[in-house]
């Protein structure tokens with residue numbers, strides 16, 4: 001199967017043209033030799049710019065167009081747009097393609113920051129749905145079909161429904177049913193598929209956004225699909241979304257100096273997934289399942305498996321994600337993360353109070369997974385010798401506050417800093433969130449309540465990482481300025 005973009009760039013470099021154009025490092029000759037020698041001549045020879053033979057991501061008519069068409073075919077989309085601004089850029093494009101100032105968009109409360117950025121840029125009003133919280137793991141899952149139905153019944157005029165599928169932890173909702181419900185209301189479904197590029201290429205993995213009939217999906221090829229960091233795609237289905245508008249918005253959000261290293265790596269990652277994905281992923285799933293079994297034999301360790309399926313929010317899951325609950329080791333997830341780093345030279349994907357998350361990908365073998373199993377076995381043995389109390393789970397989520405101003409109006413308004421203890425009734429101009437479960441307590445434009453302040457205080461007391469405001473000590477908070485009447 002061909003890779004027109006990679007081939008085109010490579011052939012151009014092999015001709016060794018005399019370059020009187022940027023980048024000024026000119027195949028590495030004009031750059032620091034230590035860096036040049038470290039990263040290698042080939043990478044620098046294809047670090048090129050959008051000269052005529054290499055097409056232009058902003059107006060693709062040549063090799064980029066061909067590569068995007070092949071990607072659309074591989075991902076079951078009608079159109080694919082390459083992103084050199086990560087999935088964050090693709091997510092912002094999706095939202096800004098369907099929302100104008102004042103429009104409603106239905107989103108889960110535990111969204112990635114790029115979604116809130118797009119809501120601010122577009123001037124849309126978010127209608128939040130609470131994700132389901134898993135009380136045993138202390139993490140949030142996706143949204144249920146029931147909550148989507150309820151949100152659309154109340155807001156049938158929404159311009160879009162955004163779904164995170166699968167979640168960071170690899171849990172999927174019933175996306176096909178969610179799409180069916182949204183389409184009944186003629187509302188397009190936009191999927192944050194940052195953690196699901198591979199699921200399209202194996203029949204035992206959850207349905208991908210395009211397979212489920214969604215209208216757009218922002219997909220991180222770089223996270224789990226083998227392309228270089230920062231390279232992602234935006235898949236679009238014909239019908240409810242204008243591909244011309246998508247092209248012009250992604251272009252507005254994209255650098256004019258697009259990296260051909262990133263673009264060529266998208267082209268080759270697509271070829272590998274399309275031609276060998278099923279086989280490679282079969283091996284990856286087997287490796288992950290073996291590792292899961294070995295981890296579950298370690299006292300005090302629980303690695304989540306299919307037993308969590310069946311709840312409305314846990315319709316399906318990606319077994320290549322190892323959610324490892326360490327709460328019975330009398331250590332927090334972040335303590336385990338640090339010990340793995342310091343003692344065993346192992347880096348995990350993330351940790352929170354109760355869990356660590358490890359991803360098994362096409363790049364792993366038994367050598368790596370054995371190191372993880374051995375290290376956790378050792379930590380488990382040591383933890384049994386301590387008399388430290390187990391971590392008690394206490395995860396709940398406060399009510400979603402009233403939105404008084406659109407996040408954009410709050411973002412651009414005049415603000416002032418006041419004491420947090422005196423902020424009840426004021427409109428906040430910052431974010432405050434707690435992790436886990438990663439759900440904002442307050443977003444710009446919402447009215448602060450006493451319940452919010454109590455919740456923040458309780459979480460800080462329990463040692464949970466409450467984050468967001470400029471003042472990390474939580475003494476003060478930035479709110480919208482109030483103008484008093486002149487006496």
Ligand SMILES: Cc1ncc(COP(=O)(O)O)c(C=O)c1O
Pocket residue numbers: 085086087088089091112114164168192194195220230232
């Ligand atoms: C759920 C989710 N959405 C979107 C993104 C953004 O992806 P990118 O880093 O490719 O911009 C991330 C990144 O971690 C994510 O976890």
